[in-house]
Structures are given as C-alpha cells and as structure tokens.
Amino acid sequence: MTEAAPSRQRFAPRGRVDKRRAILDAAFAVFARQGYEQSGVREVAAEAGVAKPTVYNHFADKEDLFRNAVRTAADAVQADCLAVLDALREPGGDLAAALEDAAYRLLVVCCDERSTALRRLTHAQVVHFPDLVEDVHARTSLRVAEALADRLARLCLSERLRPCDPAQAAEQFLALLTAPMEARSHLGNRTVPPTETHALATAAVDTFLRAYLPPPPGPA
Numbered sequence: 001m002t003e004a005a006p007s008r009q010r011f012a013p014r015g016r017v018d019k020r021r022a023i024l025d026a027a028f029a030v031f032a033r034q035g036y037e038q039s040g041v042r043e044v045a046a047e048a049g050v051a052k053p054t055v056y057n058h059f060a061d062k063e064d065l066f067r068n069a070v071r072t073a074a075d076a077v078q079a080d081c082l083a084v085l086d087a088l089r090e091p092g093g094d095l096a097a098a099l100e101d102a103a104y105r106l107l108v109v110c111c112d113e114r115s116t117a118l119r120r121l122t123h124a125q126v127v128h129f130p131d132l133v134e135d136v137h138a139r140t141s142l143r144v145a146e147a148l149a150d151r152l153a154r155l156c157l158s159e160r161l162r163p164c165d166p167a168q169a170a171e172q173f174l175a176l177l178t179a180p181m182e183a184r185s186h187l188g189n190r191t192v193p194p195t196e197t198h199a200l201a202t203a204a205v206d207t208f209l210r211a212y213l214p215p216p217p218g219p220a
Helices: 014-034 041-048 052-058 062-089 095-110 113-124 130-157 166-184 194-212
Strands: none
Touching: 014 041, 014 052, 014 062, 014 113, 041 052, 041 062, 062 095, 062 113, 062 130, 095 166, 095 194, 113 130, 130 166, 166 194
16 A cells, blocks of 8 residues: 655644744734735735745735734634633632632733734724634634633532533623723723733622522521
C-alpha cells in the first residue's frame, strides 16, 4: 500500500507559521485602528515588517486577510474566556467566591482592547460581512455560553445549584454581566475601573445565586 504524502500544513516550516501569525496580528491592529475600508495590504505589510508580496503569499486578497485576522482574534478571545471558565470545573467550597472570580475575569477579557476592537469591527461590517459576524458570534458568545452551561450543569448534578436548564442559566448569568457593563462602559467608550468591575461581578453573582441556589432544607 502506498503511504499517503504528509500534508503541507502539518509540516509547514516554523518560520512560515510565525510569519503568518505576525501578519494576522498586524492586520487586526491596522483594521481595528483604521477600519476595513481605509486599510490596505500595504499598511498591513508595513505593520508586520514584511514585504507586500509576502502578505499575498499567505492570503489571496484584502478580504481574505480581513476574514482570517478577525477569526484569529475571535479564537484568542474564546481561548481567554474558556481559560477563565476552566476554574469552575472545581469551584471549591465557596461557590459564590468562585463565581465572582470567574465573573470578574470574564468582564476583564470582554473589556480588553482586543475584544472591544473585535466588537467594533464586526458591528461596522455587519452589512458587508454578515457571515463573518455570525462566525465571530459562534466562536465567542455561543462557545462561551456552551462552556458555562457545562459548568453549571455539573453544579446542578452535585446539588450545589437547583435543578434547571443549564443553557438558560448560562444565558442569564452572562446577561447579568454584559448588560450592566455595556451601560457602564458606554458601549466600550469608557474604561471601567477595577473596583467598579468587581462590584458588577459581585452584584451579578448575588442575583444569580438568589435565583439558582437550592432551597434550604425543611425542618426535620
């Protein structure tokens, strides 16, 4: 039997992979700073410190570059959020404290420069790239909600939360965080200080647990 040839992607030279990532990071920075219409491949090449033809060695055109840069940024945001939620696999004895820590760290990720730029870029291009907006939503909001629902389902099974629909509970938990933060940050135009972010996280968890903690045991 003839052995299949190894894929190029699997054995791509490390330098080529690193250069592609540098171009993607530079492209996201340029698009976030200037917007899609005002940005060009020349500016991205200059930001990445490569020649313009090098960009075209990796990407077909400006649209292909934009799509890949946005998806890469969305995957990075997703990874940061999932890392936060990993701590809820083993929340320890103080459930409220574990949820408050996760809530605060999620808010920090969602309000950092990359996440804010990602929201602005996708919202600005919703007419021209509706499929890309859906893709970013799936990679970020939906994936995070699914992971949180999994953690909440585990807490229900261990009877630390009352029986519930974990997907709905996750949706409500995230809404308790994002809606107040959007109002306080003026949709990303104001930097919310850590003390205020902590207060939002604490209030969200308090409201959530009032709804989802198991009822106290009745009299014996």
